[in-house]
Amino acid sequence: MKDMFCFQCEQTAKGTGCEVKGVCGKTAPTAGLQDKLVGATIGLARAVQKTKATEATDVCIKKALFTTVTNVNFDNESLTKMIACVEKKKAELDPSAENYDMAKLWEDNEDIRSLKTLILLGIKGVAAYAHHAEVLGFRDPVVDAFFYKALVAIGSADAGMNDLLPLVLETGTVNLACMGLLDKANTETYGTPVPTEVPLTIEKGPFIIITGHDLRDLHLLLEQTKGKGINIYTHGEMLPAHAYPGLKKYPQLKGNFGTAWQNQQKEFADVPAPILYTTNCIMPVKDSYADRVFTTDVVQYPSMVHIGDEKDFTPVIEKALALGGYKEDKEMTGINGGKKLLTGFGHGTVLGVADKVIEAVKAGDIKHFFLVAGCDGAKPGRNYYTEFVEKTPKDTIVLTLACGKFRFNDLDLGTIGGLPRLMDMGQCNDAYSAIQVAVALADAFKCGVNELPLSMVLSWYEQKAVCILLTLLSLGIKNILLGPSLPAFISPNVLNVLVENYNIGPISTPEADMAKLLS
Known part of the structure; x- marks a missing residue:
């Protein structure tokens, strides 16, 4: 048994x-x-x-x-x-x-x-x-x-x-x-997201790290910390919150702390600040930061302080003031050494410059689009996505979303026609933005989405990635590359159906996949 x-x-x-x-x-x-x-x-x-x-x-x-x-x-x-x-x-x-x-x-x-x-x-x-x-x-x-x-x-x-x-x-x-x-x-x-540069430096003084996806929890925390001398830093999937006008107006929303969810046990160790977990992102809590963990909504962990439906974040605020934060500004970087991140390229922004994008494609300045998106995780094999993005030609655009982007979102890939080559579209749910952009481009070029110079290279970890994959399949989108491994719950016969109808396949190597997608 x-x-x-x-x-x-x-x-x-x-x-x-x-x-x-x-x-x-x-x-x-x-x-x-x-x-x-x-x-x-x-x-x-x-x-x-x-x-x-x-x-x-x-x-x-x-x-x-x-x-x-x-x-x-x-x-x-x-x-x-x-x-x-x-x-x-x-x-x-x-x-x-x-x-x-x-x-x-x-x-x-x-x-x-x-x-x-x-x-x-x-x-x-x-x-x-x-x-x-x-x-x-x-x-x-x-x-x-x-x-x-x-x-x-x-x-x-x-x-x-x-x-x-x-x-x-x-x-x-x-x-x-x-x-x-x-x-x-x-x-x-909260308004339509706008392109926003997010610093990674943590300023001296009391601060709170908020992680997860729930924008309302962040908004309530920002309201409750007004005038208290406490800075707020996003973590993981909360990063795109910086692009919403209704949230970025708060001066205490300062920047982003750390990278993706699977690094929290290392990144949160001995940090002089509390961490508020709002959604599916909590890992087994280590002793090195257990006294500073707070959960809310559906997130709960044994012995951790849980903030109920009343959403009174006073215990989090009091902990931040008691800990005091860093004595001096602390410079942090992304995985690749970058000191800032760029986010806010949702469908409202991208479609707002659609004429420039279409013109660049017709002029041959943009040859291909890659959607490199999905979950991050600790299992070996995810460096593939960093290497893939680094190898994308300079006449291509990389669209990204969800926490998998932390593998490469601090890279500077340059620009094409004034547009950044790497565009962060937001959280995992903002796959909706990517779909809206793909549909708009298909309409502009009078073709189907599968006929666009667009390739999808996706990483998955949990169930929200599963429903996004099913959405893409329901739209008839084909030739998706999925990794680092295929789901264990897909039987050989069901996989055959997906391959025969949608040509879905596993990632191989960045070099081989790039050559195949651009051929």
Whole structure:
């Protein structure tokens, strides 16, 4: 009997699945509770199917699914409470609705398991984006309704390949709508991102590091630190926040600390400041900074101080003042030695100069576009992406997004026609921006997206990357290179379907892939 089974992230043990302890740090009991929580959400979806959804069940489903994403919640007590909350809502609607035993999925026929897992991991990613939009007051009933449909199918003993394959692509279609919703939520709340240079120097005095994705949490922290003499530094996926006018107006939002999530255990050691975790980014906490960790929303970790729904960040602020920060300014650099980062090239900005881009393409100044994007991680093989970007010809543009960019976003690749060759489009959800730009270019050149001089070289780690991949496939986008390794949950037969229909393939070497993509 396996202690646990989990293969939802790219770094899964032996490339097949974690069976004793998660490489992410979660224990077998925690993995079991997360499986139980997913099984309970399937029970709730079954109850809704027989009755009707409510705003409370919509919120519950999204939060529960988001909680089970990799590197979100390691706290068994909070997971137990969430399971009880989901089961209570299910009982209120239909006490006879049964929860689903996830062991049935892990032990199912490998192709059925593969397709159901694609859907499950996909909706976990969609739930994260939907949750971020929801806290800003934006919801989409079509997106909300899909969670129930997908969960019921995952728990169905009768669903076959012909039922599940269309649902896999529908997951991608729904995620595109959800990313559009979140884009609207972010821009209507905080304005359209603008190109912004972000320093890496940490100024002397008290400061707070905020990591994750949730812009609302950052906004609330900025409001609560006004006039307190505390500087705020983003970390990881929070970097693009500097480009939003509604956030960059705060003078205490100073710059960015460190690099991607997987380096936090080294980068946070002995830092004289608290760290606020807002979303899926927390790693097992080391003693060298455990007294300075605060979590909020879905993120929880045993023995760490959790800021509840009231969002009173007073404990974080008091800790920052007590620690005092650095005595003198501290110069830091990116992975490649750069001292500043550039962000803010969302679709609003890029399409605002579309005429220049189109003119440069027609004149032959821009020969090719590369979207080098996705998650970062600690597993060997990710230096590929740095080397690939470094080898891109000088007459090409590199678009990037998500935390994988920290491998190379401090490189200076120069400019073409006044445009930087390396454009950071934002967080992982800002794949929506990349899609909007690709569609606009295709319209301008009167061709399909697959006919553009555009290549996608993607890295993945967790479930939000899965739903983005499904979105690209749902749009019919082909020839995607994926790495560092292919997902363990995709069976050989399902992989064959993806290869035959979309020509998706694994990365090889930067040199070989570059030659193939430019041929």
